Amino acid sequence: MSIKRILLVLLAVLFLVLPGSQALAVGNGETFPPIIQLPDGFAPEGIATGRGTPFYVGSLLNGSIYKGDLRTGEGDLLVHPQPGRIAVGLKVDARSNNLFVSGGPTGTASIYDAETGAEIATVQLTDAAATFINDVIITREAAYFSDSFNPVLYMLPVDPGGRLSDPVEVMQIPLSGDWEQVPGAFNANGIAASANGKTLLVANSAAQTLYRIDPETGFADAVDLGEALPNGDGLLLVGHTLYVVQNFLNRIAAIELEPDFGAGEIVEILTHAGFQIPTTIARLGNSLYVVNARFNVPPAPDVEYTVVKVNR
Secondary structure: OOHHHHHHHHHHHOOOOOOOOOOEEOOOOOEEOOEEEOOOOOOEEEEEEOOOOEEEEEEOOOOOEEEEEOOOOOEEEEEOOOOOOOOOOEEEEOOOOEEEEEOEOOOEEEEEEOOOOOEEEEEEOOOOOOOOEEEEEEOOOEEEEEEOOOOEEEEEEEOOOOOEOOOOOOEEEEOEEOOOOOOOOOOEEEEEEOOOOOOEEEEEOOOOEEEEEOOOOOEEEEOEOOOOOOOEEEEEEEOOEEEEEEHHHOEEEEEEEOOOOOEEEEEEEEOOOOOOOEEEEEEEOOEEEEEEOOOOOOOOOOOOOEEEEEEO
8 A cells, every 4th residue: 555545544534823922941041942843745643752852753654754853943854764664653762762663554663773863673563454553652661552453552572771672572462341443443543651651541543532551461441531532642641641632623632640540531621823733742841742744734745844832
C-alpha cells in the first residue's frame, strides 16, 4: 500500500491565524516561541522532548525525523527520508538518549541515537498483514508500542541504562478484560505509563474509551471517566494528571485520575487558536507542546506544519 493511500485511509478512519500570545520569557531574557514552524510538506504526527530543550517530530511520509530546539525554534533533519518507512509516535529514553519510533503500517519500531541520528536498530514487531504501530512509551524496564489495528501491545525490554537487549527481544502482550476492539476501525492510539511502570494507559479512538492495562498480563479495565473520550490521540501523564489530545476536536482534555488510575474526571479543556488537528503531546517544564498534523489537508510540498506551546 502506498504512503499516500495509507494517509487517506488514516483520514477516513480517524474520521494561519495564530494567537497573539507572547513568548515565554526565561531567566536570562531568552524566549521560547509560542509557535514553531516545521519544514513545509513534512506531514508530522509524533512529537517527543529529549534531554534539555531539543524536540523531535517524525514524518508520516518517509520516516524522517526533525530535531529542533524549543528555546530557539530552529532545527534540521536528524534522520533523513528513508524509502518505505513511516514515523508515527516517538519517545526519547533520557537514560540512553535513544529515540524510539513507531513504524505505522510497516509493523516495525526503529531506534536512533537522539544526538547523531545514527540507526541503532530496526525491529519487526509483527508480520500481521493489517497493522499500524501507533505510539510508544518507555518505562524503567521496557518500551511498549500500541497497534491500532490489533488488540495487542508489543514490548521491547531495556536494561537499567535504557539500552536494548542483545539480541533484541520482542514480546507480544494480547489485550483482554474490558478491551473493546472495534472491527475495521482505528483502536489503540496514545499510550502512557505510571511513574513505576506498573500501569499503562491507552486511548482507544474507536471505542472512545481510556483503558488501564497491566503490562505483564495485558488485562484491561475501562477507566471510569463518567463520559466518553472521543478522538483520543496522544497521551501525556504527569503524576496523576493525564493530558489527552483530542485531534479533530482541536483540544486537550486534562483528566485528574484516582491513585489507582481506575477512574478519573475531566477537570479542564485546553484549547489554542493555533491548533490545526493536533495529534501528540510532549512536555518541557510547565509547558505542553503539541504538533499539528492537519489531517484535513492533503499532504503537499507547500503545506505548512507547526508545533504549538500551551501553558499548563
